[in-house]
Amino acid sequence: MSAAGPLDRWYESAGVRTGVRRMFHEGAEQGLVFFPEALVPHLGHEAVRALDPERRRELTVRHLYQFLLATTHLETRVVNRAAEPIANGRTPLALTAALRQDAFKVYCDEGYHALYSLDLADQIAGVTGIAIPDWDYGGFVEQLAAAARRLLPDQPQLAGLLQAVVFETLITAVLNELPTDATVVRPVRDLMRDHAKDEGRHHRFFATFFHELWAGLTPELRRRAALALPELIHAALSWDLAPVEDSLRLAGLDTAAARDVLADCYAPTAGADRISEISRSTLRLCASVGAFDLPGVREAFASRGLYEVDGGP
Template structure:
């Protein structure tokens, strides 16, 4: 691998990483929301607003618990795993030491994010008295990576994992940014998200540079093999199924009439989030594919077109 153009994130991490620069954040007991209403369609649907608005805070708190749970899964079970293997030189792709050091800073950051998330979960339970429902044991990426690996030959599994994690790290930033900018939400929660975003921007750069380093050295056959797995990855990653299942679970825990419950379920089931080129996550993914050099590969560009065509038909 030619690392002449690789730029390390280590100095930036030393100066700016939140684990080095931020005090513990404590949740304030005020009248602001714990989770943005705009991110929870259940609390905004017509039936909910008419028949059970008193359940809003319960729904938002449970949604916050799910968000925290998703963060912990993402950081510790997926990103940490990949970054740690790279750092310890146990990845099929042998990256130079400077890259492995950078990968270990990502490990430290991600575990710290999970720690802070669990701290906020404890603070929320103590403040609200609301215990979390059974939370999902997987996120979309938990399904997308194995599905994509099944479409690739064994010698490309680590490369597919690398690119899948890089895509996720380049899309999570927008999700967190929208959260941190919502002034209806408690200041401490927005601060938590801003801290997370501060680190994730650096991580997105790291993964993009690492993928570009790999891609420059990859053979044409290997590039085409990865391209064949890309539509499967995107189809499983860009789905609303897990969120919809969680919202339906939430409805089952509301103390409402059977008719109201049925109407709420129907409204949630009817929600659709079509994936098109205008979708913000697609824009993030396109940006990553461009900056990492993948989009300039004809088979990758074609795979993306194929995915968007199928997604458009499904919508």
């Protein structure tokens, strides 16, 4: 008998099969925040602390909008773009029917995650009167795509599959930061908890798939893929700064002040400890296939603060 797979009970446990619609009622959420203030890097900047409380509240709401709407793009344009060829057997790999069916389950889940992320953002905007700005929330996806083109220009499918593996093995740690934070409005916590449950299963699916993918690569492609991974990890954990700048300007900062805030709060070294912590599981996955044993790979990860050459990931 084969070992149980992470999506074997999908029909009984997936959010799209068993979940409820999360509803926002402002009256029940008085005194709570929309996004953990510790996870909004610019809230601690002196120029932002000087704003009146209502402007700061709007900043957290727009940060939540950016998180939710970027999710709709990531799930449909990054993860599902990888899940579809896996599901339909359009990769060079000889995958089992069970793995391909699991990829279709992931595909269904991600569409549902995109739907309820957009739904909650629309609900909050309607109740609070804080409009969802007409921004391009897919800029984050474009950042990922640009990194992939630069790192693996002649291997677009491999780059897309690696992007999905990286994102899906990072996202659970990100989502798990919110559900237990009692300062955050309940529908946001509940939605993040719902999402994290599905993504925990997706993490295991993509970890299994990554081993299959790695085994099918030539030695040269393994090294190139391994060298691309630290940049893909960083790209997946970086905010798209255009909406952040616009949000700061809507809060009352002029362009120069907004850009000073970005320079101080989103510098390349900012949040290094958090990135290292969130990526720990992804680094263990890389280690499990021997990626760090390939020439130059430890150094590439170390240059991004993701590997201590003498101590490991």
